[in-house]
Amino acid sequence: MRLINRHPGRTGSLMLLLLPFIVLIAVYFTGSSLRLQANPDDKLLPSAAQMKDALHEYASRKTNARANT
Numbered sequence: 277m278r279l280i281n282r283h284p285g286r287t288g289s290l291m292l293l294l295l296p297f298i299v300l301i302a303v304y305f306t307g308s309s310l311r312l313q314a315n316p317d318d319k320l321l322p323s324a325a326q327m328k329d330a331l332h333e334y335a336s337r338k339t340n341a342r343a344n345t
Contacts, residue, residue: 284292308321322330 305324308323311318311321312323
């Protein structure tokens with residue numbers, strides 16, 4: 277059977293589905309790491325730790341309307 281006519285199995289399909297996302301995440305974090313090495317105060321590409329901290333801060337922050345009740 278020619279290679280072009282082959283269909284991936286269940287595991288192969290899942291791997292091909294996830295491959296673009298894995299590549300994009302790897303490229304993002306590589307670029308983020310390089311930018312943060314050059315300028316630690318860079319906010320254009322935050323690191324995973326900075327994103328986690330910001331998400332935790334926003335998720336735990338109470339609005340004024342809820343804080344008064």
